[in-house]
Each structure stands twice: as structure tokens, then as C-alpha cells.
Amino acid sequence: MQVAFLLRFVVGVVSAAQLPHSLARPALGMVSLWCAVACAYLLNGVADVHEDRANGSQRPIARGDLPERTAANATVLLACAALLLAGLTGPGTVAWTAAFLVLGWAYSADPVKAKCSSGRCAVVVFGLGATAYGAGVSASGSGWTATGVLVAGVMSAWMALVGAVVKDLGDVTGDAAGGRRTVAVVHGARAARALAVAGALAVGTAAPALALLWAPTALVVAVPVALGAAWVVVRVVRAARHAHADRLRRRGAYRAFMVTQYVANLSAMLGLGLAPTLV
Template sequence: MSQALAPRLPQSSISVTAVAGIRRPGVRLTARTVRHCLREARPLVQVMFVLRFVTGALLTASAAHHRPNAPHLLLGAAAWWAATVSVYVFNGVSDLCEDRANGSRRPLASGLLTESAARRAVVATALAGLLFGCTAGWRVAESTAVFLTLGYAYSAPSIAAKCRSWSASAVTCAAAGTTYLAGVAASGSALTAEAAVFAVVLSLGVGLIAAVAKDLGSTRGDALAGRRTLAVVRGERAARRFCAAAGAALALLLAAGAAWVRQPPLEAAAAVFTAGTLCVAGRCLRIRGGEDRPRGPYRSWMFTQYAVHLTALGALLWT
């Protein structure tokens, strides 16, 4: 009797409710995984690589008095963003033991992101980068493939360029240079002197300053992992001095290039770059007794990169 009086929901209502109940947790889990992957790939670094790509494109197009194809530029930037996420999540997977030894709070090291989910994200974003690159043009696709290969060479256990300062510097410098060249390819113009000088100096900065400064404060985990970085082999003081000297040399090089090219964007970028490398040197050669901030030089370099690229782009708009 009670069964006869009990209301019966339509079969369609039951199935829709059941499917919705199943899908909601799945969607939330996927969204959480995506969020953790983006955090693992370092949002500031992702934006920086896209900014390099766009700066390379616009500097080249402006000097050549050519208006770049906007859809190609946007697709190329999307390709570079996806490739950057792939490379840096893969780096997080390969650095898992060292990051835990160094007390990192990134999602992988803290357990918020599983290694299996991270590996799936590496493959998915690499394929997305190549797909976007193909739609932006074959030269952009080729640059994307080169960038992904360099990222693999940096972190892969079998070769691991990150384990030695000289190889880490070479690979990161090449990756930054490839980014600028991809932007040039997306612009549809030939490489100009202004873009070449900018790309060479800023790429060298990535290899000679960022690749060394990022290891400051991580010597314990790096030594346990058998890495032979400059900070591990020679000590952090020597690594700090190297970063300061490299910054001064590159500031002189960019100033000389700006004087040779005589273009307002490059001249403005050189002035900001000089001020920024002075800040980096100040963080590296801190006054005795001051508070030790191992990440200070690297953060100063990141701020300098942003300021230099935004200054160059601002000068392009101004002129």
C-alpha cells in the first residue's frame, strides 16, 4: 500500500539528477587540478614568456613598419602559454624530491597535485601548444617544438641540464631566445636589429642571472639530488657575485646596442635594464649583517624583466 502511494519520479528526472550528481564532483576535481597545475607552472613565469613572445613580435613589426596579423599573434601567444605550462609542470614533476627537501609549498611538493595528474597535464598542454602553433603558422609550430624539446632537455632525468649551471644556463638562454624568435615568426616580418639586440641581451640575462639566482637558498636539496650547480660547487657567495657581474656586463651590452640602433624603445629599455640590474646586484652583494633573503636576487631579476618589456612596449605605443 505504501509503495502504491509513494510518488514516482519520471525515469528521465532520475537519470538527469544522477548524472548531475556524478558530474559536479568530476567538474570540481578537474577545475582544482587545472588550478594546481597553473600554480605549479608559476603564473609569473607563464606571463613572462608570453610577454617575451609579444615583445619580439611587436618590436619586429614596428621596426619593419608592418602590422602583424592579429589572429596569428593571439594563436601564437596561446601556443606559447600552453607550451610554457607543459615545460614547467614537467619540471615540477622532475624536481619533486628536491622541492620536498627544500620545503617547497608548490602543489606537487605539498601533495595538493598528484604526480599522475601532473603528467597528464604535461601531455595535454604540450599537444595544445603544438596545435595552436600549427594554426599560427609552421614557423611558430617549429619554434614551439624546439621550446618543448629544450624544456624536456632541461628536466628529463636521463640528461637533466638543470643539474649543472653551465648546461642550465645554455638551455634557459636558448629557450628565451626561441621565444623571441617565435614572436618574430608570428609577426610575419624578418628579424630587425632592434629586436635582435633586445632578444640577445634579455636571453643572456635569463641564462646568466636567472638560471644561477634561482638556485640560491636551494643548495641543500640540490646537493642531496647530486646537482653540480654553481651555488653547490662554489658556494652561494660566489653565485651571488657571478649574478652581479653578469648583470653589470649585460647592462653595458644593452646600452651599447641601444646607442648603435638609436631607437626609442631600445633606449628606454636599456635605461630600465641598467636600474634593474643595479637592484639585482644590491640584492646579491647585500651589506654584512643585513637580512638574508635567498630569493631576493631572483625576484629582483623577475621584476626587472617585467619592467624592461613593459617599458619597451610602452615606448612603442608612445612613438
């Protein structure tokens, strides 16, 4: 998770109106975001320990390798470090980082506890993605471009409408044990699979269409997302044929989602970063 969010930050930097002349501000901003992401990850691990153990997760807190109290204390230190480092980068980065921390809290903790509802989860996850890209744009010292807005929007939608749904397909047992009310728990795996397919098709078709109409440079992201959407659909359909498959098979669509987001963000990082030198 940490690497994916750092990639989003870098994509935000290279998608800005002008590449920074110095790497000092982006570097500080990246460390700031890493602290915020680590804070959110540890908080989620503490909040999810019961569900993770029911799902057989290998996360360190669930395994008992990291004491819950130690992790909880670390979240406070990481949040403070994130805001301090963001302050050295600029007020815009502080705002994006603070928003990320608030959303990370809202995902895992009361009173919002977005992880317990597919609808709330989608909204918060979209925000987590968008704030990571926004922090990168702000740390660049430049402004948003049409390409940057489209890339951030598409990839955040990919997280919210696809990733947040297919993740639930492999975690139904633990989610039910933890009292979550996701689509998969409340309405069953079939409804969750239908929602995942709809989300993948929506993002996979909208991304290239919007890129062609609005920002052709964003095709470096739109094409991998479209291909990844087809892959996710195939994995969801295959999983439906094996209703009693083990957790590894049920998480096949989630792995397809993850690979797609890495490929799309790396493609954006390389394509958008090289574009100014090719003009």
C-alpha cells in the same frame, strides 16, 4: 613564469619589422606558447618535486595539491596542443614552439637535465628566452629587426647569466639534496654570488652600449636592465653580509631579477608598440 614568457612573446610581436594587421595569428601563437610553457612548468614540477619539498617550495606538485601522474599526463596533452595551435599560425611558429618544447624537456629531464649544471642551465635558459621572442616575431607574420634581435638577445642573456644564477642562491639546500652540481652547490655561495655580480654587470653595461651603437630604440629595454643590474648587485652584496639568512632574504636578488625582467619587457611592449604610431 607563464606571464613572463607571454610577455616575451608579445615583445617579439611588437618588435617585428611590421605590426600585424590582424590579431588572429598572434593570438593563436600566444595560446600555443602558453601551452608549451605550461608543459615545461609541469614537467619541471614533476622532476623537481624532491628538491622543491627540501626547499619548502609552495609549487602545487610539491605541496601535494596536484598528483604527479596527473601532471605528467597533462604535459603530453599540452605539448600536442602547443604544436597543433602553432600549426594554425604558420610553419615558423611551429619551429620556434617545437624548439621551446625540446629545450623545456632538456632543462628538466634526462639525458641533458640542464638544471643540474650551471653551464648547461645557462645555455638552455637562454634558448628558452630566445624561442619565446622568436615565436612572437614569427606569429606577427613579419621579420626580425635590429631592435628585435637586440631586445631578445639582451633579455635572454639576462635570464641565462643573471636569473639562472641568483635563483640558485636561495635553493642550495634542495639542489644539493637533489644531486645538482650548480656553482652554489659545488663551489659555495661566495663563488655563486661573484658569478651573479659578474653576470649582472656584464648584461647591465653591454645592453645600453649595444643599444646606443646598433639600435637606439632598444634603450626602452636597455635602461631598465642597467638599473636592474645595479639592484641585483646590491641585493647580492647585502645577502653576503647575512650568510645565515632565511630563504626569503637569500632570494632577494632573484626577486630583483624578476621585477627587472617584468619592467623591461613591459617597457618594450609599450615603447615598441607605440613607436610605429609616433613616426
